[in-house]
Every structure is written in structure tokens, then in C-alpha cells.
Amino acid sequence: MSKYILHKEDSRHHEYNDWLExxxxxxxxxxxxxxxxxxxxxxxxxxxxxxxxxxxxxxxxDNMEIISIPLQGSLIHKDNLGNEEVIRAGEIQVxxxxxxxxxxxxxxETEQSTRFLQIWIYxxxxxxxxxxxxxxxxxxxxxNQFSTFVAPVASEKAAMIHQDAYLxxxxxxxxxxxxxxxxxxxxxxxxxxxxxxxxxxxxVLSTGDALGISDTAxxxxxxxxxxxxxxxxxxxxxxxx
Amino acid sequence: xxxxxSLNLLAIGYHPEIMQVVHRLINxxxxxxxxxxxxxEQAATLLxxxxxxxxxxxxxxxxxxxxxxxxIASNARIIRHYGGGSGLLENEIRIAFEx
Numbered sequence: 085m086s087k088y089i090l091h092k093e094d095s096r097h098h099e100y101n102d103w104l105e106x107x108x109x110x111x112x113x114x115x116x117x118x119x120x121x122x123x124x125x126x127x128x129x130x131x132x133x134x135x136x137x138x139x140x141x142x143x144x145x146d147n148m149e150i151i152s153i154p155l156q157g158s159l160i161h162k163d164n165l166g167n168e169e170v171i172r173a174g175e176i177q178v179x180x181x182x183x184x185x186x187x188x189x190x191x192x193e194t195e196q197s198t199r200f201l202q203i204w205i206y207x208x209x210x211x212x213x214x215x216x217x218x219x220x221x222x223x224x225x226x227x228n229q230f231s232t233f234v235a236p237v238a239s240e241k242a243a244m245i246h247q248d249a250y251l252x253x254x255x256x257x258x259x260x261x262x263x264x265x266x267x268x269x270x271x272x273x274x275x276x277x278x279x280x281x282x283x284x285x286x287x288v289l290s291t292g293d294a295l296g297i298s299d300t301a302x303x304x305x306x307x308x309x310x311x312x313x314x315x316x317x318x319x320x321x322x323x324x325x
Numbered sequence: 326x327x328x329x330x331s332l333n334l335l336a337i338g339y340h341p342e343i344m345q346v347v348h349r350l351i352n353x354x355x356x357x358x359x360x361x362x363x364x365x366e367q368a369a370t371l372l373x374x375x376x377x378x379x380x381x382x383x384x385x386x387x388x389x390x391x392x393x394x395x396x397i398a399s400n401a402r403i404i405r406h407y408g409g410g411s412g413l414l415e416n417e418i419r420i421a422f423e424x
Binding site for chain 2: 111112113114116118121127128143144145146147148181183184186204206210211325
């Protein structure tokens with residue numbers, strides 16, 4: 085029988101400073117809630133709004149798969165691997181931080197804020213050689229269907245991470261029914277509603293809400309608004325930390 | 326029983342620049358005292374002559390190294406640190422010590 089965990093938009097930890105507004109689903113930095121640590125291998129899900137020209141200065145990471153998804157605006161990424169890239173809404177970047185990497189992420193916009201999702205997934209192997217990747221998403225991939233854009237194996241439509249995890253997105257029109265099949269045995273799915281309203285097995289989710297689903301091979305849902313954009317993070321549930 | 330208001334922590338990792346950041350972050354927390362080991366040999370020397378409440382395994386430390394550390398320091402809490410910075414470090418220590 086499927087297990088569900090509901091994270092409503094207003095249950096996220098919300099904090100501000102003079103350049104950053106951050107909504108944190110799981111415990112992170114100064115925010116600590118023992119009931120909100122991780123969903124399987126998904127450890128961090130931050131919804132960040134960064135003011136124009138501001139951002140995260142040079143800082144290190146290791147042993148974490150970090151995916152950034154700009155929803156509005158653009159980020160400029162620089163790292164000690166020699167990468168310097170501007171990532172705009174409609175593109176994504178992945179960092180396999182492995183044995184260690186230093187990077188910075190700033191809002192590349194000079195006048196408007198940039199909003200992006202910052203997703204951290206525990207790696208399946210320690211101390212891998214750091215790797216940076218980016219991908220331009222095509223709208224057609226997501227038209228009334230889920231399309232996977234992050235996966236354990238790179239392809240034309242997917243950037244690679246070091247975990248048996250998959251990120252997929254779908255943009256569905258009103259009243260459309262949708263279904264999703266878990267991509268690996270033992271994985272669960274963490275659904276995040278980027279915009280719109282949906283119903284999954286009686287759980288009504290609106291913009292900013294999330295639902296973790298485990299112990300199932302697939303699930304169905306229905307769009308309850310004019311349209312809905314849904315992100316699915318499909319991750320191993322049994323991880324050794 | 327560990328006095329949770331005061332923690333003596335050894336952080337082992339092989340990326341010196343990252344370990345400088347980890348050191349600074351541990352010591353910026355009131356009551357936490359961090360010592361850094363940049364090699365397994367250095368860690369072994371420190372573990373033989375000091376008592377630590379917890380040992381953080383950081384960048385570069387693999388499963389074989391972890392087994393050696395667990396063998397030397399059987400009474401300390403071993404904490405695998407992921408992320409290499411401020412995002413998870415405090416959380417991981419608080420989880421380990423139920424603070």
C-alpha cells in the first residue's frame with residue numbers, strides 16, 4: 085500500500101535576509117527540524133529568490149549531487165573546475181561535487197530577482213571526480229507528459245548524476261489525467277507543484293505543495309486547475325548514511 | 326554521557342581548503358571545538374592521544390578509512406559529513422548528538 089507524506093507550501097521554513105528569500109522543505113543550515121531531514125536520498129529542497137546581482141559567494145561542496153533549476157531569471161555559475169556559465173529559466177545545471185569543488189552562484193540579472201530550486205541528493209558513491217553539467221530543456225518534452233531531465237546515465241534529454249535518481253517534469257493542461265511510473269525498484273517519488281493544482285489519490289496539492297509517495301510502483305493524478313507544472317524527484321528510499 | 330553543550334570534534338578530510346572551511350564552521354558554534362586531520366595518519370595520532378565526542382568524516386575519506394577510524398575510536402560517534410560546507414554540517418552534528 086502506498087505511503088504518503090504531505091508537505092504543504094506554508095509548512096516550509098521561510099527565511100529572509102537583505103538579498104535572499106528562502107523556503108526550505110528540509111532542515112538546512114540554521115533551520116533544524118528532526119521531522120524534516122530528508123525523503124530517501126533527497127536531502128535538500130530549497131526554493132530561493134535572490135535579489136538582482138546578489139548571490140552565494142565562493143564556497144565548497146563535496147559528496148553531494150546538486151541540481152539547480154532556475155524558474156525565473158538567471159544565475160551565473162563559476163567554479164574551480166574552470167566552468168563559467170549563465171543558467172537561465174528553461175535550463176538546468178548539475179554538479180557532482182564528489183571529492184570537492186568550490187563555486188559561486190550569483191543572480192545574473194541586474195534589475196530583477198532570480199528564483200531557483202536548489203536540490204541536493206546524496207550520491208551513491210563517495211569521492212567521485214567532480215563533474216559539472218548543464219542542459220537546455222525543450223518545452224515540447226513536457227507537453228502533457230513527464231520527461232526525465234536528470235538521470236544516472238546522460239542522454240540528449242538528461243544530465244547525469246551519481247545516484248539512481250531521476251528528475252522529471254510535466255506541464256499538463258486542465259482536467260488532464262496523468263500517470264507516473266517509478267523508475268527504479270525501491271525508489272519513491274517526491275512531487276512538487278511548480279504551479280497549478282492537482283489531485284493525487286485524494287491529496288489536493290496547489291502551487292508550492294509537495295507530496296512524497298513511497299511503496300508503490302506507479303501513481304495517477306488529475307489536474308484541477310487550467311494547467312499544472314509538476315516536478316517529480318524519483319529517489320532511492322533505503323540509503324546508508 | 327556526552328555534555329551536549331560542549332563538544333570536542335575531530336574532522337578528518339583530505340581536501341585542505343574544504344577542511345579550513347569545516348574547521349571555521351565548527352569553531353564558530355558556541356561550545357563546539359574542532360580539530361582538523363588532513364590525513365588518516367594524522368587522525369590516528371590524534372585519536373591515540375585525545376578523546377573526541379565525535380568524528381566527522383569529510384571529503385576524500387573512503388569506506389576503508391572509515392573502518393580504520395571506527396577501529397581506533399570505538400567510543401566516539403562517527404558522523405559522515407556530506408556537502409562540504411555550511412548547509413548540512415550543523416544539522417549532522419545535532420542529529421548525531423540529539424541536540
